Amino acid sequence: MTEIITKKSxxxxxxxxxxxxxVFGPLExxxxxxxxxxxxxxxxxxxxxxxxxGPKSLAEYSFEExxxxxxxxxxxxxxxxxxxxxxxxxxxxxxxxxHAEYVTSVCTGSALLAKAGVLDGxxxxxxxxxxDWATSQGPxxxxxxxxxxxxxxxxxxxxxxxxxxxMSLAIIxxxxxxxxxxxxxxxxxxxxxxxxxWDPFAKLCGLV
Amino acid sequence: MTEIITKKSxxxxxxxxxxxxxVFGPLExxxxxxxxxxxxxxxxxxxxxxxxxGPKSLAEYSFEExxxxxxxxxxxxxxxxxxxxxxxxxxxxxxxxxHAEYVTSVCTGSALLAKAGVLDGxxxxxxxxxxDWATSQGPxxxxxxxxxxxxxxxxxxxxxxxxxxxMSLAIIxxxxxxxxxxxxxxxxxxxxxxxxxWDPFAKLCGLV
Numbered sequence: 001m002t003e004i005i006t007k008k009s010x011x012x013x014x015x016x017x018x019x020x021x022x023v024f025g026p027l028e029x030x031x032x033x034x035x036x037x038x039x040x041x042x043x044x045x046x047x048x049x050x051x052x053x054g055p056k057s058l059a060e061y062s063f064e065e066x067x068x069x070x071x072x073x074x075x076x077x078x079x080x081x082x083x084x085x086x087x088x089x090x091x092x093x094x095x096x097x098x099h100a101e102y103v104t105s106v107c108t109g110s111a112l113l114a115k116a117g118v119l120d121g122x123x124x125x126x127x128x129x130x131x132d133w134a135t136s137q138g139p140x141x142x143x144x145x146x147x148x149x150x151x152x153x154x155x156x157x158x159x160x161x162x163x164x165x166x167m168s169l170a171i172i173x174x175x176x177x178x179x180x181x182x183x184x185x186x187x188x189x190x191x192x193x194x195x196x197x198w199d200p201f202a203k204l205c206g207l208v
Numbered sequence: 209m210t211e212i213i214t215k216k217s218x219x220x221x222x223x224x225x226x227x228x229x230x231v232f233g234p235l236e237x238x239x240x241x242x243x244x245x246x247x248x249x250x251x252x253x254x255x256x257x258x259x260x261x262g263p264k265s266l267a268e269y270s271f272e273e274x275x276x277x278x279x280x281x282x283x284x285x286x287x288x289x290x291x292x293x294x295x296x297x298x299x300x301x302x303x304x305x306x307h308a309e310y311v312t313s314v315c316t317g318s319a320l321l322a323k324a325g326v327l328d329g330x331x332x333x334x335x336x337x338x339x340d341w342a343t344s345q346g347p348x349x350x351x352x353x354x355x356x357x358x359x360x361x362x363x364x365x366x367x368x369x370x371x372x373x374x375m376s377l378a379i380i381x382x383x384x385x386x387x388x389x390x391x392x393x394x395x396x397x398x399x400x401x402x403x404x405x406w407d408p409f410a411k412l413c414g415l416v
Contacts, residue, residue: 019236020232020236020239021232021233021234021236021396023232024228024231024232024233024263025229025232025233027228027261027263027371028227028228028229028261029259030261031228031259031260031261031262031263032261034261034262039261039262039263041263041264048266051239052239053235053236053238053239053240053242053247054239054242054247055220055232055235055239055247055249055265055266056249056265056266056268057263057264057265057266058256058264058265058266060264065375126343127397128397129395145285159397160395160396160397161236161395161396161397161398162396162397162398162399164375167368172244179351185367186409186412186413187337187369188229188338188368188370189335189367189368189369189370189371189409190369190370191370191399191401191408193399200399201394204394205394
């Protein structure tokens with residue numbers, strides 16, 4: 001019997017000042033299951049995009065192309081402070097969020113989704129050190145102070161930086177089953193936090 | 209009083225098929241202390257380099273330039289199977305390792321250092337699933353089966369993929385002190401494994 005697998009596309013949005021691990025932690029996990037996922041790097045203009053830490057990555061797709069992605073991944077990083085005022089970014093996020101099967105963010109990426117209005121009435125979390133700024137971008141969002149990640153329908157928002165790895169494994173578990181997610185975590189020798197409510201950083205950062 | 213900080217340069221070697229998190233986990237940690245470290249992406253030819261997972265990153269430096277780096281970082285990934293036969297790569301690694309203050313690797317990156325001969329007589333570790341292949345590249349290396357990372361003089365070699373993050377924090381602790389390393393881990397909301405001998409994956413992969 002021939003098994004036909006239709007790969008799910010992951011649209012990862014880059015902008016100057018994106019946080020490296022917000023992007024490449026999740027992409028390590030999804031990319032290891034390359035028979036199921038197709039990674040597409042997107043930016044306002046297809047070009048090299050400089051991260052907050054310096055290294056530059058190629059966005060092969062732009063906002064101009066009439067493509068929608070099955071999974072939207074929005075990273076954080078200091079560039080979000082500028083991007084919350086970028087109407088092209090917010091309009092693109094609204095369009096993608098309306099079509100995507102999963103809308104996901106890492107760190108202050110949820111501030112961009114919140115400013116775009118797509119998280120109104122949705123439970124979500126964000127970076128713990130930048131919590132006040134990030135949550136101010138979306139007063140109608142139901143923000144959770146203590147959570148590694150929050151799942152609400154098709155929306156998965158994670159806490160800061162490394163939390164995106166745990167969230168990605170949870171999404172892979174939901175889509176492909178626990179065994180596949182466990183195999184990917186072991187392959188990466190990663191100590192996966194499987195509990196979405198595990199979050200010592202909320203206390204360390206004085207939020208609870 | 210004016211404090212003058214001389215940044216340490218980190219030379220990160222890229223090659224087609226490098227593993228994303230092997231590179232960008234460590235660079236998230238070092239890059240967060242950007243006042244102390246200057247990240248330089250290097251490849252045989254300065255160019256865009258495609259990772260095993262697909263995304264392409266820019267190497268702004270090549271092997272041709274007469275530059276040596278304070279810290280050498282060698283990632284793993286399936287491209288190492290080809291690079292162990294690349295004499296240009298091995299010669300460049302020998303030159304860099306001779307000059308660097310710290311010689312570091314993640315995952316099967318240690319197979320490249322071993323093949324270059326720079327780990328002969330040195331204690332080291334590598335990826336647990338690819339342990340047999342990696343260790344066969346350096347019969348004179350003192351390979352450790354169970355370790356998150358191994359420190360031997362100026363050589364730091366880590367276990368697979370995510371272990372590079374813990375190793376990098378240990379190097380930062382050694383160079384800049386525990387408080388700085390802890391602050392970086394908290395900033396990244398990362399559950400740092402501080403114990404170099406913590407390694408459940410050696411058992412999960414049948415090595416011990």
